[in-house]
Amino acid sequence: MANNSSTYQRLRDKWIKRHRDLQEKLWAAHGDVISDFISSTKNFAIGSISGLMLLSSPVANLLAPPLSLSVEEKKLPVDKSVFLVSDISNVLPKEVRPLTQEEEDSISKILTRDFGFRVTPELQGIKLNRSYGYIGAEQHLARYPGDTMATHFEDSSDISKFYSSGMAPGLGAWGYFTNSSSSLSQKDIDREKYYIAVQTFLAPGFAEHTGEYITFFKFRKMLVVNPQNGHAIVVVIGDAGPAEFTGKSLGASPEVMRYLERVDGSGRGPVLYFFIDDPEDKVPLGPVEIK
């Protein structure tokens, strides 16, 4: 029995040493990313990690009884947007260019699946000039005659965050959102708060069907997604622009830009923007979470 016991001990000691070496090698090369992953998850507890001891410390006590290695299989709660980012990254081209129909179809399926309402690059036979492009910052829009920066905010915290963006000198493409401050509804407030400006004038068929297209685009709901962080927001088309020479394909209100974590200027980045098929007006405006 002494020989049998030493057989186990020799193998155990050798394999523990190799195991430690492998763990240390893994952590030395990838520990920063693994640590980030751990800290980005909630309710993390050592020993409840999937993939066995993937994230176990290099100094884990492997001399402990065998049961210590029977790690419970349990999923860590992670931000669902990471899956969205990953799925989208498999479809999007490396350069920011108009998407092919196949790419748009794939993105449409992903967004529809993840958000639970129909998201599409084309609605009622109308589509924009593109569905993926650089986004720029727009200013606040006057919602009714007499609306100024002094009257624009209901919440004091919004003043500190969004006052500096200022108000556009002109009206949005559809004019005022309502006729007076007394008729200002929550819907009007949300439409201005969560608006984008898109290049309606570049939509295929716009010149031939201007009236029909303007009617279609006016406050049309769209989903805007930052493909790099998965942040998504339901907005309306509240204005037309920006001009082609800017190199930007769309603009957004200060509130939308902030939520998407997008900025204008040299740090600008691309977004996806697709129509939402919402004939009964059930999809609320504002940030939207993955189902």
Add this chain to the structure above:
Amino acid sequence: MIKHFYSYHVEIESLIVEIESLPIKEHEKKHLISLAESQIHHAILDSILSELSSDDKKLFLVHLNSKNHDRVWKFLRSRINDIENKIEKVASDLRIELYKDIKENKGQA
């Protein structure tokens, strides 16, 4: 034995049979099997992570944590050429080492 996303591609049953044949106690066999599995697991993870960019490493960990094996494979195949063979090779090389350890120990017993 936990089923990993690579379990279909990595054969360790013969190694387990070899450990089971050792004249040692049951809990000692279990410990050795766990250590063998864990070594292979770490070697495979290291080989995969070494082929990925920093951003892709994060995505891989998320997919791994999701326990959706199809999603893990889809992701890995989109990022690493010939990933199945690379995993099999890493596991095979280590398995040979583990076999060798067992044989040496049998010789010393």
